Amino acid sequence: MKNCQKLKSGLIIHTGAIGDCLLTLPLAARLKELCALDRLDFIGPLDYIDFYPHRTCIDTVRSTESLPLHRFFKADFIETLAENDRLITALAPYEQIISFLGADSDCFETNLLYTTLSTCAAEATVIPAKPANDTDLHITEFYRHYFQQQHQLDDDVSLPKTTVTPLPEDYTAGADLLEETNIDPEKTIVIIQPGSGSREKSWHWENFIGVAELLTKNAVQPVFLLGPAEQERFIPQALDAVNRFIPLKNLTLTEVLQILTQADAFCGNDSGISHLSAAMGKKTLSLFGPASSPTHYAPRGPKTAIAQPPENSFTTPDSEQQQKIATQLLQIL
Numbered sequence: 001m002k003n004c005q006k007l008k009s010g011l012i013i014h015t016g017a018i019g020d021c022l023l024t025l026p027l028a029a030r031l032k033e034l035c036a037l038d039r040l041d042f043i044g045p046l047d048y049i050d051f052y053p054h055r056t057c058i059d060t061v062r063s064t065e066s067l068p069l070h071r072f073f074k075a076d077f078i079e080t081l082a083e084n085d086r087l088i089t090a091l092a093p094y095e096q097i098i099s100f101l102g103a104d105s106d107c108f109e110t111n112l113l114y115t116t117l118s119t120c121a122a123e124a125t126v127i128p129a130k131p132a133n134d135t136d137l138h139i140t141e142f143y144r145h146y147f148q149q150q151h152q153l154d155d156d157v158s159l160p161k162t163t164v165t166p167l168p169e170d171y172t173a174g175a176d177l178l179e180e181t182n183i184d185p186e187k188t189i190v191i192i193q194p195g196s197g198s199r200e201k202s203w204h205w206e207n208f209i210g211v212a213e214l215l216t217k218n219a220v221q222p223v224f225l226l227g228p229a230e231q232e233r234f235i236p237q238a239l240d241a242v243n244r245f246i247p248l249k250n251l252t253l254t255e256v257l258q259i260l261t262q263a264d265a266f267c268g269n270d271s272g273i274s275h276l277s278a279a280m281g282k283k284t285l286s287l288f289g290p291a292s293s294p295t296h297y298a299p300r301g302p303k304t305a306i307a308q309p310p311e312n313s314f315t316t317p318d319s320e321q322q323q324k325i326a327t328q329l330l331q332i333l
């Protein structure tokens with residue numbers, strides 16, 4: 001890579017959801033290695049990325065709200081940029097900047113480049129968060145190929161599959177969470193997340209209950225993970241059914257990571273937690289329906305498996321599919 005030996009610090013900007021941010025980490029790890037970066041920072045939604053330092057290749061994080069990034073979208077930005085502008089000061093330490101924000105803007109990249117070049121000969125690349133046209137590439141491969149083309153790189157090394165490494169204290173905290181919720185650590189534990197970012201991506205909740213019942217009959221302890229979205233979206237009947245098992249509610253993302261350290265496997269929809277589990281190297285079974293594509297967005301990890309139940313099972317219970325998913329889980333355990 002040109003001038004690669006001079007690069008010491010880099011920055012990634014992403015305003016997407018949990019899974020979207022996690023899917024940038026393979027490129028981030030490869031970038032840090034290629035350019036021998038001493039530091040790689042991440043600007044994004046703090047609730048989604050605050051666990052990155054010391055557990056990923058990202059060294060520090062800060063919230064998107066900490067900088068007026070919206071100014072890069074303005075056509076008159078350059079005319080209003082002051083000599084000691086806050087954006088100039090914030091971006092000055094970086095020789096390499098990758099933004100997944102602003103690809104659909106006519107002026108974002110120009111304004112970003114102008115700002116970085118105000119203090120040093122920095123390189124800035126705006127990568128589309130999603131491909132503009134049809135491609136068979138997984139999104140992580142798309143990111144790499146896009147970056148390579150922009151910088152005329154010839155890098156055929158495979159992207160890392162495990163990008164999140166829990167700290168020793170995460171295992172201790174995870175064990176404490178098990179004890180607090182009366183989960184038997186001696187049993188085989190499968191974490192089940194029945195929700196996702198949208199209803200269309202969510203397998204019908206009764207199917208997850210059926211899977212949990214079948215796992216229980218096979219001496220496996222199912223533990224349900226419920227976030228605020230599931231608790232708000234699920235009907236009372238669904239919440240009552242989940243409560244028959246062991247529900248974990250309203251955990252922070254760091255706590256989710258910690259409880260996952262104690263799990264033997266994870267099962268969920270196309271969601272951010274599925275990506276987290278896979279990135280940690282956990283045995284992960286992700287369910288994809290008509291609203292999402294495993295070809296492009298399957299979780300990346302060394303122990304991942306994909307299931308694609310028929311479309312009707314995303315809207316109605318299906319005992320046959322419940323048996324298939326439970327069997328697939330038992331096979332990977």
